Amino acid sequence: MAEFGEVSQKSTQHPKPKCLTLQYGTAGFRTTAKHLDHVMFRMGLLAALRSKKTKSTIGVMVTASHNPVEDNGVKLIDPMGEMVTPAWEGYATQLANAEQEALCTVLKNIIETDAISMSETANVFVGRDTRPSSESLTKAVIDGVSCLGGHSQDYGLVTTPQLHYMVRCRNTHDCYGTATLQGYYEKLSKAFIELTKNALNRTDDQKRLLVDGANGIGALKLREMEAFLKYELQVALFNDGSSGKLNHLCGADYVKVHQRAPEGMHMGPGERCCSFDGDADRIIYYYNDTAGRFRLLDGDKIATLISMSLKELLTQAGLNIQVAVVQTAYANGSATRYLKDVMKVTVCCTKTGVKHLHHAAQDFDIGVYFEANGHGTVLFSKEAEKQIRQLVKHSNANDEKKRAAKLLASTIDLINQATGDAISDMLVIEALLAIRGMSIQGWDTLYTDLPNRQLRVKVADRQVIDTTDAERRVVMPAGLQDAIDTLVKKYKQARAFVRPSGTEDIVRVYAEADTQEGADGLAYEVSLAVYHLAGGTGEEPKPLK
Ligand SMILES: CC(=O)N[C@H]1[C@@H](OP(=O)(O)O)O[C@H](CO)[C@@H](O)[C@@H]1O
Numbered sequence: 001m002a003e004f005g006e007v008s009q010k011s012t013q014h015p016k017p018k019c020l021t022l023q024y025g026t027a028g029f030r031t032t033a034k035h036l037d038h039v040m041f042r043m044g045l046l047a048a049l050r051s052k053k054t055k056s057t058i059g060v061m062v063t064a065s066h067n068p069v070e071d072n073g074v075k076l077i078d079p080m081g082e083m084v085t086p087a088w089e090g091y092a093t094q095l096a097n098a099e100q101e102a103l104c105t106v107l108k109n110i111i112e113t114d115a116i117s118m119s120e121t122a123n124v125f126v127g128r129d130t131r132p133s134s135e136s137l138t139k140a141v142i143d144g145v146s147c148l149g150g151h152s153q154d155y156g157l158v159t160t161p162q163l164h165y166m167v168r169c170r171n172t173h174d175c176y177g178t179a180t181l182q183g184y185y186e187k188l189s190k191a192f193i194e195l196t197k198n199a200l201n202r203t204d205d206q207k208r209l210l211v212d213g214a215n216g217i218g219a220l221k222l223r224e225m226e227a228f229l230k231y232e233l234q235v236a237l238f239n240d241g242s243s244g245k246l247n248h249l250c251g252a253d254y255v256k257v258h259q260r261a262p263e264g265m266h267m268g269p270g271e272r273c274c275s276f277d278g279d280a281d282r283i284i285y286y287y288n289d290t291a292g293r294f295r296l297l298d299g300d301k302i303a304t305l306i307s308m309s310l311k312e313l314l315t316q317a318g319l320n321i322q323v324a325v326v327q328t329a330y331a332n333g334s335a336t337r338y339l340k341d342v343m344k345v346t347v348c349c350t351k352t353g354v355k356h357l358h359h360a361a362q363d364f365d366i367g368v369y370f371e372a373n374g375h376g377t378v379l380f381s382k383e384a385e386k387q388i389r390q391l392v393k394h395s396n397a398n399d400e401k402k403r404a405a406k407l408l409a410s411t412i413d414l415i416n417q418a419t420g421d422a423i424s425d426m427l428v429i430e431a432l433l434a435i436r437g438m439s440i441q442g443w444d445t446l447y448t449d450l451p452n453r454q455l456r457v458k459v460a461d462r463q464v465i466d467t468t469d470a471e472r473r474v475v476m477p478a479g480l481q482d483a484i485d486t487l488v489k490k491y492k493q494a495r496a497f498v499r500p501s502g503t504e505d506i507v508r509v510y511a512e513a514d515t516q517e518g519a520d521g522l523a524y525e526v527s528l529a530v531y532h533l534a535g536g537t538g539e540e541p542k543p544l545k
Pocket residue numbers: 026027065330352353354371373375500501502503504508
C-alpha cells in the first residue's frame with residue numbers, strides 16, 4: 001500500500017521514546033506532554049482509519065482535562081459524538097506502544113482485522129484546550145491524518161464537549177445543529193432564552209452566577225457565548241486564564257476533591273457558584289451558607305434536580321415516558337436513596353468512566369447520567385423526543401400540557417446529548433432553578449449527603465485488584481473484600497469500596513458513614529487493608545487528622 005511509505009517516513013519525525021508504554025485509559029491517553037508527540041501522530045492515523053471504517057467524521061480532542069498544565073492527552077470521538085468504541089481503544093493502545101519498526105505492521109493488522117477499505121475518504125475534526133503544548137501536538141495529529149490521505153478540519157481552541165457536538169452535527173448532516181461555534185452558541189442560547197421566559201420576575205440577583213473557569217478553555221468559550229445569552233444569565237467569571245495557572249487551586253476537580261471553594265473567587269453568602277474543569281466537560285455547584293460553611297452540590301445533586309424536573313414536566317404534559325438515573329459507585333448513598341425511595345425513579349449503577357454511564361443511559365426513554373464529580377448529561381430516545389415534539393405541535397393539547405411539552409422540547413435543545421458539557425449543563429441547571437423559582441439552598445436541602453472520604457493508595461501493580469458488581473466489590477486479591485466487609489460493619493450507615501484508577505497509577509478508596517470522623521476512619525482503615533493485601537509501596541497510610 002502506497003500510503004505506508006509515507007507513514008514510515010513521517011513517523012520518524014514523531015519518534016517514540018524507547019520502552020515507553022501507555023494505555024488508552026478511562027479518558028484516552030494522558031501523561032506528561034513531552035512524551036506524547038508520537039501518540040498524537042498515531043492517533044491521527046487511527047482517527048483516519050476509524051473514519052474510513054465508519055464512513056463518518058471522527059473527532060480528536062487534545063486535552064488532559066483536570067490534570068496539571070504540564071500534562072496533555074488525547075481522546076477519540078465516534079460518529080454520534082460519543083467516546084470511541086472499546087475495541088478501538090485496544091487498537092489505540094497497540095498503535096501508541098508499537099516500536100518504530102513495527103508501526104506499519106500494527107497498522108496493517110488493524111486494517112485487516114477490521115476489513116477497512118483504504119479507498120474510502122477520511123474526515124477528522126480536531127480541537128484542543130489551552131495548554132501550551134496543545135498546539136504542536138495538534139499538528140502531530142493532523143500529520144497523522146494526512147499520511148493516510150485524510151482531510152482534517154482544525155477547530156482550534158474548543159471545549160471537549162464542543163468538539164463532540166461538532167462531530168455529531170456533521171454526521172447527522174446538521175440535523176443536530178450547525179457544526180460551528182456560532183451554531184453551538186445560537187442553538188444553546190435560543191433554548192435557554194426560551195426556557196427562562198417561563199420564569200417570571202427574575203431579578204438581576206437571581207440571574208447572577210459566579211463561575212470558576214479553572215483558568216482553562218471553558219472560561220474563554222463562556223466569554224464568547226455571553227453576548228448570545230442577552231443578559232438572561234449574568235456571569236461573574238473568575239479564574240479566566242488571564243493570570244492564573246490551569247487547574248491550579250481551582251476548577252471542578254479541586255473543588256470536589258478538597259470540598260473547598262477555588263482560590264480567587266469572592267463568594268457572598270448564599271451566592272450561586274460553579275466550577276468547570278480544564279476542558280469544560282465537568283461542572284460542580286456550591287455556595288457558602290449563612291453560617292459561612294461551604295456547601296457542595298455535586299453530580300448527584302445535579303442528576304436529582306434534572307430528573308425531578310423532567311419527571312414533573314412529563315407528568316404535566318401527560319406523557320408516559322420513563323426517566324432513569326445512571327450513577328457510579330461514587331454516588332453518595334443519600335442521593336441513591338432519595339432517587340429510589342422518594343422520587344421513585346429507576347437507578348442503575350455502572351463502572352466509573354463516562355463511556356459506561358453513557359452506554360447504560362441509552363437503554364432508557366430518558367437516561368440522566370452523572371458521575372458524582374460532575375461529568376454528565378441526559379439522553380433522550382428517538383421515540384421520547386418524537387412524542388414530546390409532537391405534543392408541542394398538537395394544537396388541541398390543553399395549555400398546561402402544551403406548555404410542559406414546550407419546556408421539555410427546549411430542554412432537549414439545551415442539552416448536549418453527545419457528551420457531558422459544563423456550559424450546557426450549567427444553562428440547564430440555571431433554567432430549571434429559574435423556572436422552579438428554586439434557590440441554591442432549596443436545591444441543596446432536597447437531601448443531605450452522607451459524609452464521605454476518598455483516599456489514594458500507591459501499590460506496586462494496581463492491576464492486582466479486580467472488581468465486580470460495577471466496581472463495588474473486590475474479587476482479587478483474596479481476603480481484601482472480607483476485610484472491607486468487616487471494617488464497614490464497625491461504622492453506621494457505612495459503605496466502602498476500592499478500585500484501581502483508570503487514569504492514574506493508584507488505587508482509589510471510597511468510604512462513607514454517618515459522620516465525617518466515621519467516613520475518615522473507615523477510609524483510613526480500608527487504605528491500610530489495601531496497602532497490606534494488595535502490595536502497597538512507600539509509606540504506610542496514616543490516619544486522617
Ligand atoms: C473517582 C473519580 O472521580 N474518577 C474519575 C477519574 O477516573 P479514575 O478511573 O478513577 O482515575 O477520571 C475519569 C476521567 O476524567 C472520570 O470519568 C472519573 O470519574
